[in-house]
Structures are given as structure tokens and as C-alpha cells.
Amino acid sequence: MRSMLRKAPGRLGKFDRKLVRAVSDFPGGHHDEFFRRLSAAANKGKLWFGIAAVMALFPGRTRRAALHGLLAQAVASTVTNLGFKTLLPRARPLPEHLPAFRFVHPQPKSSSMPSGHSASAVAFVLGAGLVRPALGAALAPLAAGVAYSRVHTGAHWPSDVFFGSAIGAGAALATRKWWPVRPPVPAIRRTAVKAAELPDGTGLGIVVNTLGGSYAEQTAAALQKVFPKAYIREVARHEDLAEKIGRLASRPGIVALGVWGGDGTVGTAAAAAVEHDLPLLVLPGGTLNHFARDAGTPHLTAALEAATRGEAARADLGLVEVQRGLPDSPELLRLTMLNTASVGLYPNLVRRRELLQPALGKPVAGVVAMLRTFAAGTPTTLIVDGVRHKLWILYIGRGRYYPRDHAPLLRPVLDDGVFDLRMITADESFARLRLLWSVLTGTVATSRITHLSEARSIRVEPGDTTMVLAVDGEVMPGVRAVEFSVLPSALTYYSPAS
Known part of the structure; x- marks a missing residue:
């Protein structure tokens, strides 16, 4: 198979030459200039970067589709240019195979097998379509046009285009678990x-x-x-x-x-x-x-x-009992918790995300905030319910928050009787690389470093001396231990029935 792809003898060579002859027999016209310009626009992925930039202006699934398309394109381009083009060198079509007015000049010097333009086009469009099917369908003719333009201008043999398209499709499917579409948030429920x-x-x-x-x-x-x-x-x-x-x-x-x-x-x-x-x-x-x-x-x-x-x-309330001060003269504080508590880098993450969200939208702001926060941050050693962990983040929500990842935003039920406990650990080898990779691919919720659970009571102690605790945005240093418990239906609050 490798020899066949490299030298294109026999049936594959005959197939390619037959299709190229058919293309060369097409009469000249304005379409020649169109395909030449379309092919040039897709050089180095410029066409898809431009489309992704426009899609990024629309928050929600459209922006996520653009990001997924670019991720798939990056994988396809890397595999094509650094992998197969090195392993499968092949000469490109010669000028005599096509009319001179149609032949691309200057012709690329890299291997003809496979087509990088086709790989990038299919990867981007299919990757975006996995998130927004209607958008993928609308862009599909454009991807097909880019792929065909490589044969029309003599830059590739047809089999190069087919092989490149297959690589692009494979890259999109391989990354379909990256930046998955979030499941719907449960309906709001009030007692x-x-x-x-x-x-x-x-x-x-x-x-x-x-x-x-x-x-x-x-x-x-x-x-x-x-x-x-x-x-x-x-x-x-x-x-x-x-x-x-x-x-x-x-x-x-x-x-x-x-x-x-x-x-x-x-x-x-x-x-x-x-x-x-x-x-x-x-x-x-x-x-x-x-x-x-x-x-x-x-x-x-x-x-x-x-x-x-x-x-x-x-609404339920959280009762937070905090031990501070010296070991021989501890100070006990009792606080009421409405929303969240955290130890570690979470407060910095939230502040960055809130600042970036108006300009970038929630998903992208969460990614950028995570990258900035954890690139220079250091983990904290904590004992959570008797188990020692090295943690980037310990997050406790009063009630189940959604989405179920590093950026919880919504809480549809206020009296579910539980704490939402989330730990992003640094116990594993290559902890920082694992974390950054999961952030880049949107797989924090399913990564091995993320631990999601629910509890009605939680005890947290520092692994060394003291820790810094944030409860509903109020920061308390010098904490030696903290216990959380739920006060069921303790608060009556005004809320429109609609």
C-alpha cells in the first residue's frame, strides 16, 4: 500500500491521470479564476481562520463550533504536513497534464500526497458541523470547492485530495470528545x-x-x-x-x-x-x-x-464552622454560606473569568482564565474528609451547580440538601500538563484530575500549617480547619412565581 501511494503505479496512476484528463477537457472560463483564487485563499488555513473569526462574534454554540473546527484543523494539518508528506513523497502533476492557463504557478514544492488544503477544509467544516450541524452543512460546499480546486489548478492528483479529505474527517472525528456540547441544565425548581x-x-x-x-x-x-x-x-x-x-x-x-x-x-x-x-x-x-x-x-x-x-x-443554607488562630488558643467562627466556598486558585480564576466574559463570552473566557491562572499557579496540600490531596482547586457549592466542569455558573435548585464538591487534583504525574491539556480540549469534567461528588457535610484541613479560605467571596487567611454542614430549608426568600 505504501509503495502504491508513493509511486502511484498501476490502477491508482491510471485513475488519477484519467480524472485529470477529464478536468483538462473542461472549457476555459471565469471558473478558472474562481478556483485559482479559492485555492489561494485556503493557503496556510487563512480561509478557515477568517471564517472562524466571524463565527467567534456569535456567542454560544456558534463560537464553540469555530473553536472545535480550528482544533480539528490543527490536528489534520499537523498529521498531514509533519507525518504523511514526509512518509509518502510523491511528485505533483506536470504542466503538460493541464492547460497552461489553468496550472497553478508557482507549484508547491512539498509532496503531493496527501492534500493539506483538503485535509484542513474537511477537518474544519466537519469539526464545526459536529457542534452546529446546520453551519457545517452550509460550509460543506465551500470545503468541497477548496478540495476540487487543488485538482483543477494542477496542485494535486485526485487521490491526494481523497486521502487528504479522509485525514481531515478522521481528525474531526478524533476530536469530537474535545469541547463537547454541554448537556442541558435542569429546569429551575422552587419550593x-x-x-x-x-x-x-x-x-x-x-x-x-x-x-x-x-x-x-x-x-x-x-x-x-x-x-x-x-x-x-x-x-x-x-x-x-x-x-x-x-x-x-x-x-x-x-x-x-x-x-x-x-x-x-x-x-x-x-x-x-x-x-x-x-x-x-x-x-x-x-x-x-x-x-x-x-x-x-x-x-x-x-x-x-x-x-x-x-x-x-x-432555600438551604450552609453552616461553616471555621477554626482560626493559634493551636493553643483557637478561635471559632460560625458563618452562613449562600453560594460557594473554595481553597486554592479558584478565586483568581473567577475574577479573571468575570473580567473576560463580556468580551469573549463564557466558554472562551473560562479557557483563557484557566490558562492564565494555572500557568503560574502552585497546588495546595489539603486533607479533605481525612484524605490527603495535592489540589489546584477545592470548590464547594451550596447546591448542585452547572455545568459540571471547572466553571460552574448556574444553580437551578436552591433546596436540594447537598454540597457540590469539586476537586482538581495535582496528585497525578505531569499534573500541570494534564491540567492545561484538559483546559485546551474542554475535557476538564471528564479528566482524571477532576473529582466530582456530593456530600451533606465536609471537613477540610491544611496539609501543613494554615490555609486561605474564601466563603461567598470573603477571604479568610490563617484557617486551621473548616467544617461544612447543610441547614435544610432554613431561609425564606422572595422569588417571583413565574
Whole structure:
């Protein structure tokens, strides 16, 4: 087989010459210039890079299709140019085989077997089509045109094109597990309950954290316009946030507690709401407020609607018991956890991803953030439920988050009674290379370095002295041990029934 491909004798040579003669018999016309330009546009993959750049402008599956197509093209090009062209040297068609006005000049000097243009074209289009079938079908005629143009211009024998196309298809299929299409997120489910109705904010006490990232002097006034009968209390930089929230919750006439701020502020307010048996109205504010999104109140209109109608639901809380200080005089802190906790590089990853997401979209921003974070990061040794690990990331979500990889974003159920435990380990050999490869191919969720599980309680201790713990965005250094447990249906929060 190798000899046949290299020298093209016998039947294969006759087949090639017969097809080339048929092509040479085509009358000349504008199509000659078209195929010459099309062939030139695909040199070094420029045509596909340009199409991928346009596709990248559209977030979601179109952008993922572009990325998958480029990955398949890179594999096909590498295998063709560094592999088969070296192993199977073959002379290209001669000028006498085609009309002079059609023959490509200058002719490539590399081996004719196989066609790199065809391999790249089929790999990109089929790779993109595995993610977006309709898009792949639309691009298929273009790939076929590029492949044919190599015969039409005398750059390749037909068998070179067939072999290159097969390599491209094989590359696309081989990479089909890379950047897989994420499974659908489960439907949002709420355990609905009735809470106090708050027309115009009657009986509502709202605390505003002036340290929130999006705070402005007009914030309190804007909230007062939406809830004209609410009592609004701003907490300044020098004031104790927990104390002020506690006082507001115990104020006579307050039947519901509202909070404007980031995740840390909302967590403090949730603890006060549970202590004083009040429903919590989470208002969108602060730098990050993931709970407002999960609760269905990402904007003031939704919050007003739920508060006015008294529509609410139940949510679990996480109880976090933190041991800090010296071994002979430990300090015990009890915190309320609404969203997530982490040890390791996860906070840096989240910050980078949030900064890049508006420009790049979620999937690409997650990849770039991962590469930047782990290229220079170092793992941490932790003891998780009695088992020692070397970890890049220990992530704990209060409830199941989706997608099931390194970039959890959505939480459709707030009272499922579990912690979402994710560990990206560095225990394995070539840990950093394994990690970066899984990031590049989008296979973090299925990689051996990723461990996904669920638990109702978790204990974490540092492997050496102390560790840095982040709970709902609040960072605590000097932690000697931490225990997590679930408080089922502890919080009542306002959420639109729709």
C-alpha cells in the first residue's frame, strides 16, 4: 500500500491521470479564476481562520463550533504536513497534464500526497458541523470547492485530495470528545411558600452596603423610589455590617429584610433573616450578587413584583464552622454560606473569568482564565474528609451547580440538601500538563484530575500549617480547619412565581 501511494503505479496512476484528463477537457472560463483564487485563499488555513473569526462574534454554540473546527484543523494539518508528506513523497502533476492557463504557478514544492488544503477544509467544516450541524452543512460546499480546486489548478492528483479529505474527517472525528456540547441544565425548581406582602415596601427594611462595587450616592434614593414606604439604612465603611443588619431586622414594624450588596453582604443578611425569622428580599447590587440571579430577582422589577405579591420560596443554607488562630488558643467562627466556598486558585480564576466574559463570552473566557491562572499557579496540600490531596482547586457549592466542569455558573435548585464538591487534583504525574491539556480540549469534567461528588457535610484541613479560605467571596487567611454542614430549608426568600 505504501509503495502504491508513493509511486502511484498501476490502477491508482491510471485513475488519477484519467480524472485529470477529464478536468483538462473542461472549457476555459471565469471558473478558472474562481478556483485559482479559492485555492489561494485556503493557503496556510487563512480561509478557515477568517471564517472562524466571524463565527467567534456569535456567542454560544456558534463560537464553540469555530473553536472545535480550528482544533480539528490543527490536528489534520499537523498529521498531514509533519507525518504523511514526509512518509509518502510523491511528485505533483506536470504542466503538460493541464492547460497552461489553468496550472497553478508557482507549484508547491512539498509532496503531493496527501492534500493539506483538503485535509484542513474537511477537518474544519466537519469539526464545526459536529457542534452546529446546520453551519457545517452550509460550509460543506465551500470545503468541497477548496478540495476540487487543488485538482483543477494542477496542485494535486485526485487521490491526494481523497486521502487528504479522509485525514481531515478522521481528525474531526478524533476530536469530537474535545469541547463537547454541554448537556442541558435542569429546569429551575422552587419550593414555593407564602411570605408577607409588601405593597410599596410597607414593613420592609433594606440595608445598603456602601462598600458594594456598584454603589453610588443615588443608590438609596433610587431604592426609595421603587419601595417608597420601606425603611432604608446605609452602612458606611467604618460601621459593623452584621451589627447594623441585626438592628434593622429587630426594628419594630419590620416584617421582611431587604439587602443591597455583594454575595458577602447577602450572606450576612441571610443569617440575620434566619435568626429573626424574617423573609429575605435580595436586591441586585454590589460587585457580584449570584444569589439574586439564582433567586430570580436579578433586577428591581422582579424583586418588586415578588415583594408586592408575597411570592417566596425556601432555600438551604450552609453552616461553616471555621477554626482560626493559634493551636493553643483557637478561635471559632460560625458563618452562613449562600453560594460557594473554595481553597486554592479558584478565586483568581473567577475574577479573571468575570473580567473576560463580556468580551469573549463564557466558554472562551473560562479557557483563557484557566490558562492564565494555572500557568503560574502552585497546588495546595489539603486533607479533605481525612484524605490527603495535592489540589489546584477545592470548590464547594451550596447546591448542585452547572455545568459540571471547572466553571460552574448556574444553580437551578436552591433546596436540594447537598454540597457540590469539586476537586482538581495535582496528585497525578505531569499534573500541570494534564491540567492545561484538559483546559485546551474542554475535557476538564471528564479528566482524571477532576473529582466530582456530593456530600451533606465536609471537613477540610491544611496539609501543613494554615490555609486561605474564601466563603461567598470573603477571604479568610490563617484557617486551621473548616467544617461544612447543610441547614435544610432554613431561609425564606422572595422569588417571583413565574
